[in-house]
């Protein structure tokens with residue numbers, strides 16, 4: 001069920017001087033990291049896990065409450081079979097090794113994506129990790145595995161229609177958003193893609209509508225605290241307007257009354 005405490009971030013302007021509440025990352029560049037060192041591509045994935053550990057800690061230290069990591073896209077099945085199977089093994093091994101530590105650190109662990117293509121023991125391990133960590137609240141760590149933004153929107157539409165077969169054309173954005181896999185957290189404030197590519201690659205299509213985008217050439221295994229700080233600094237230098245003018249945003253920041261007024265005039269009258 002959706003967590004109703006979170007309104008769409010396009011409805012109100014978060015204070016960018018604070019840490020982003022939700023960071024979503026496309027962890028790209030593992031293969032190139034390894035190739036540069038004349039190592040097999042999969043060695044880069046191994047090192048990528050270390051960068052994951054580090055960024056989880058970094059986010060907790062910086063007061064980020066939600067971190068979402070793209071680990072395997074619905075398109076990544078197109079890779080050579082041995083790389084796909086290495087990635088699955090690595091996911092299993094890492095999960096096995098890390099769940100206790102995640103739990104001890106108060107981290108709630110979730111996986112989003114179409115798990116129907118995964119082998120039963122992996123799915124069982126994922127569901128178990130989710131159960132064990134369900135009540136933790138220091139950080140919500142979501143791993144997107146066999147995830148695609150289009151898949152997510154389609155499954156949400158289908159679920160919404162199945163729940164209300166009697167209705168036809170009066171569904172709202174809120175109802176659809178409540179059926180998306182990531183219905184338990186705020187929309188990402190900051191999106192980071194490492195590895196130099198400037199694309200979304202079918203990640204969180206719905207939720208990234210107003211997210212601040214940050215692209216860096218740093219390859220994922222090299223993404224350290226300094227790189228995270230640079231991304232957050234870039235975020236903190238942005239002005240999030242959600243359609244308003246800069247003058248409106250600045251006036252609202254100084255005057256909470258104007259802020260409330262501007263909220264009630266949100267998105268052209270709907271909701």
Ligand code: IPE
Pocket residue numbers: 027028029030031032033071072073076087195
């Ligand atoms: C990202 O690194 C990891 C996954 C997609 C699983 P890549 O493996 O895409 O690395 P490059 O882009 O080939 O360097």
Ligand code: IPE
Pocket residue numbers: 026027028029070071072073075076197199201
């Ligand atoms: C995107 O990386 C998915 C993950 C990081 C898991 P890719 O490296 O597969 O992205 P494209 O296909 O090059 O855009």
Ligand code: MG
Pocket residue numbers: 028029030195
């Ligand atoms: Mg890549």
